[in-house]
Amino acid sequence: MAKGDSSPVWLKWFDGGQVIRAAHASVEDAQLQASMEAKPYLGVYSDPDDHSDNAKLADAKGSHELAAASGEGASE
Amino acid sequence: MAKAGYDASTEADVLLTATTARTCLGVNAPAQFGVDLRGLVIAFDGVTNTDKPVLIELGQCTFATQPPGTASTSNTVQQIYGRSITAGFVGAYAWTTEPTAITVVRTWRVTPNGGTWDYDWPLGETPDNAVSTGFIIRLTAPTSNVNVRATMRFERC
Numbered sequence: 001m002a003k004g005d006s007s008p009v010w011l012k013w014f015d016g017g018q019v020i021r022a023a024h025a026s027v028e029d030a031q032l033q034a035s036m037e038a039k040p041y042l043g044v045y046s047d048p049d050d051h052s053d054n055a056k057l058a059d060a061k062g063s064h065e066l067a068a069a070s071g072e073g074a075s076e
Numbered sequence: 077m078a079k080a081g082y083d084a085s086t087e088a089d090v091l092l093t094a095t096t097a098r099t100c101l102g103v104n105a106p107a108q109f110g111v112d113l114r115g116l117v118i119a120f121d122g123v124t125n126t127d128k129p130v131l132i133e134l135g136q137c138t139f140a141t142q143p144p145g146t147a148s149t150s151n152t153v154q155q156i157y158g159r160s161i162t163a164g165f166v167g168a169y170a171w172t173t174e175p176t177a178i179t180v181v182r183t184w185r186v187t188p189n190g191g192t193w194d195y196d197w198p199l200g201e202t203p204d205n206a207v208s209t210g211f212i213i214r215l216t217a218p219t220s221n222v223n224v225r226a227t228m229r230f231e232r233c
Contacts, residue, residue: 008173015131020216022097022174029141029176036177048096 010048013041021048080158081114081231084167087151089121089223092130092188097216099171099178101226103153104139104210106164112204112233113211115196118226122188127219129185132193135178136205137212142175144168144210156229163232178212188222196229204233 008023011030019042024030030044090100105111118132144150148168155163181203186193197203205211213226 011174015216016218018095018218020095020097022214023172024176025141025147025173029174032140033174033176033178036179 007046010045011041012043012045013039015039021045023048079231080161080163081156081229082163082165083154083156083227083229084151084165085227086169086225087149088170089225090170092215092217092222092224094217094220097131097133097174097214099148099174099212099214100224101167101169101228102137102139102144102148102171102175102210102212103165103167103228103230104137104144105205105207105232106166107208109163109165109232110205110207110209111165111211112202112231113197113228114202114231115194115229116213116226117192117194117229118186118213118215118224119192120186120188120190120222120224122190122220122222124220125189127188127217127222129187129218130191130222130224131216131218132184132186133178133180133214133216134182134203135180135212135214136203137175137178137210139210140176142171142173147171147173147175158231165230165232167228169226174214175212178214180214188217188220 010021148171153165
């Protein structure tokens with residue numbers, strides 16, 4: 001693990017009816033990756049199994065906004 | 077420039093955790109050359125025929141963070157043909173934290189149930205990139221955990 005073996009944050013998005021996630025070293029890394037791809041990103045989470053925001057899925061289907069950009073959805 | 081070919085492989089099984097995207101293999105170019113990606117091999121060891129196909133994403137990567145060898149296992153880039161020089165390509169596999177920034181350029185799916193994908197792009201249609209950047213293969217298994225092995229075939233350009 002990079003950056004002092006710190007715990008990763010998890011970038012999550014919606015794909016084919018499932019929540020997909022990927023480990024990133026920091027919120028900034030995750031936001032940079034989100035800005036590179038046109039995916040319906042849900043946000044950045046410290047817990048990969050945090051599904052508390054899954055209710056947003058319906059809204060996220062048509063949105064490429066990163067919720068964490070405004071602090072919304074982040075569980076840091 | 078051509079006729080100097082290299083292979084970079086996962087040198088062990090890489091575990092895909094269900095619904096988790098993972099960069100399984102990557103190579104970064106030195107300041108002198110780019111990567112001209114000739115072909116790929118991707119092979120899964122799954123035995124469950126009800127598992128959904130694995131999403132495969134080929135991406136260009138700047139490696140601004142997590143370059144090969146950081147949060148990943150370094151591999152040995154093997155020269156397969158051509159005149160030998162010290163090319164300076166750096167490869168790795170099994171990232172535990174995703175590299176940034178990835179720009180996905182090709183995407184497709186292959187079944188994890190013993191699925192194997194071995195393909196060379198036609199001459200003149202091979203994806204390439206700039207110096208000091210690289211390529212990655214990012215995989216997402218939608219249903220079950222599965223192991224994968226992969227190889228990139230590339231030339232310097």
